[in-house]
Amino acid sequence: MRILLSLIILLLSQEVLYSQRTPSEIAIFNLETKELIRLTSNEFADEEPEWSPDGSLIIFDSNRAGSNDLYQMKPDGTDVIRLTYDNAKEDHGAWSGDGSKLLFQYDAGSNTDVWLMDKDGKNRMRLTENPARDGWADWSPDGLKVVFSSDRTGNREIYLMNSDGSNVIQLTFSNTDNTDPTFSPDGSRIAFNSERDGNSEIYIMKTDGTRQMRLTQNTYYDERPDWSPDGLNILFSRRADGEYSLWIINLESLEEYRVTPQNIRVGRAHWSPNGKMIVTQYYPD
Ligand SMILES: [Ca+2]
Ligand SMILES: [Ca+2]
Ligand SMILES: [Ca+2]
Numbered sequence: 560m561r562i563l564l565s566l567i568i569l570l571l572s573q574e575v576l577y578s579q580r581t582p583s584e585i586a587i588f589n590l591e592t593k594e595l596i597r598l599t600s601n602e603f604a605d606e607e608p609e610w611s612p613d614g615s616l617i618i619f620d621s622n623r624a625g626s627n628d629l630y631q632m633k634p635d636g637t638d639v640i641r642l643t644y645d646n647a648k649e650d651h652g653a654w655s656g657d658g659s660k661l662l663f664q665y666d667a668g669s670n671t672d673v674w675l676m677d678k679d680g681k682n683r684m685r686l687t688e689n690p691a692r693d694g695w696a697d698w699s700p701d702g703l704k705v706v707f708s709s710d711r712t713g714n715r716e717i718y719l720m721n722s723d724g725s726n727v728i729q730l731t732f733s734n735t736d737n738t739d740p741t742f743s744p745d746g747s748r749i750a751f752n753s754e755r756d757g758n759s760e761i762y763i764m765k766t767d768g769t770r771q772m773r774l775t776q777n778t779y780y781d782e783r784p785d786w787s788p789d790g791l792n793i794l795f796s797r798r799a800d801g802e803y804s805l806w807i808i809n810l811e812s813l814e815e816y817r818v819t820p821q822n823i824r825v826g827r828a829h830w831s832p833n834g835k836m837i838v839t840q841y842y843p844d
């Protein structure tokens with residue numbers, strides 16, 4: 560009887576977990592062959608993958624062990640290692656330029672903050688301490704600065720701080736949501752998305768917040784920019800008619816094209832260091 564009861568409770572708690580996040584997988588899309596290779600296969604939400612700077616590892620987050628945690632694996636999907644172990648929600652991992660550290664978002668239930676840790680999960684350190692939602696963080700290539708998004712003024716704006724959490728500077732002032740900031744490979748600019756012009760578009764700016772420039776202009780929801788390793792293009796997600804696909808825009812010509820076929824449902828994505836592949840969140844069903 561007790562075993563049966565435990566089983567029912569387990570099934571109910573699993574049901575709650577499933578309903579929190581849509582089941583998804585991590586996959587690699589080859590830009591040359593257009594082949595999609597699936598790296599995970601389970602009923603849990605595997606999300607937000609990012610390739611390590613040397614190409615040897617992929618970090619992602621998953622709720623496969625109950626609470627959301629960060630994991631690493633090899634780019635062939637083997638050697639999966641769990642990096643965080645507590646009941647809080649850890650997600651949105653980002654590699655430092657030298658591959659030694661990870662930024663992540665930590666949510667213990669009340670709000671989220673930006674934390675960092677060594678790539679093996681050791682030496683956790685809190686960078687923001689604010690009742691607002693702070694997260695979506697990315698490093699400058701030299702590791703000295705961290706850019707992040709926070710709703711501490713009421714809507715999400717982009718902020719820059721030193722990588723020890725000191726000297727926080729607000730970069731955007733638009734009264735609409737601005738998020739997903741990411742540094743260019745040469746460290747001179749930051750790409751982000753903003754809803755200031757009606758719906759979400761991709762923007763770039765200098766790292767002091769000046770020279771803000773819109774790249775996309777359409778009625779679709781454009782978000783999650785990621786610079787190509789050569790700095791010439793930006794990969795982003797576009798939601799049209801409820802479906803996400805990946806697009807690339809050229810920074811010189813502003814010409815844009817669809818990367819993934821319309822029948823492949825994808826989410827947040829990042830370039831491989833050699834620029835030939837993309838690792839992405841993928842929805843098989
Ligand atoms: Ca999964
Ligand atoms: Ca956790
Ligand atoms: Ca916070």
Ligand SMILES: [Ca+2]
Binds near residue numbers: 758759775776780781
């Ligand atoms: Ca748009």
